[in-house]
Amino acid sequence: MRISWAQLRQDIMDCESCQLHQTCNQKVTGQGDPESPLMLIGEGPGEQEDRQGLAFVGPAGQLLTKMLQAIELPRERVYICNVVKCRPPRNRQPLPEEMSACLPHLRGQVALVKPKVILLLGATAVKTVLGPDYRITRCRGQWFQLKNCHVLATYHPSALLRDESKKRDAWNDLKLVKGKLQELSVYSDLLKEDTK
């Protein structure tokens, strides 16, 4: 039986499967349209996200909003979440055991949203979803198929903030996402005002 959103949120709030819950201020489940055909997966909450309880609201989040705007997608029509739901101390990368401890929550989110397209933002999301041997530098810009879902990896917006030269590749990746959504006939629905 499929888990409900209420149960999934509760499981995340109650979760003590790794040490990260001890140091974060609050859990950050994710937000956006829970029925979106497009799901974005980042690494984990940073300082602002930990303070506000929302994914991608700090500087990387602001760039992410602009990246989505570049393909005319309103951010609220997309579902956005992270591999880990608790902020790692000093924004360090989540450890492999923390990523695996949080995986049931991410799996639950994918099962509920049922996205047609997933965009992986950076190395942590790539390793979690595609496997530990995958490298962002090698696999970005290529489509993978996982069950009924098309999966693409691109650079994490924080990497783009650190290294502007990666922006051209990221822009091409976003155009691939737009093209896939168009091919699947779901892009134009995403542009319409949400009437749900």
Ligand code: URA
């Ligand atoms: N970086 C992430 O990976 N996720 C966030 O929510 C914010 C910054």
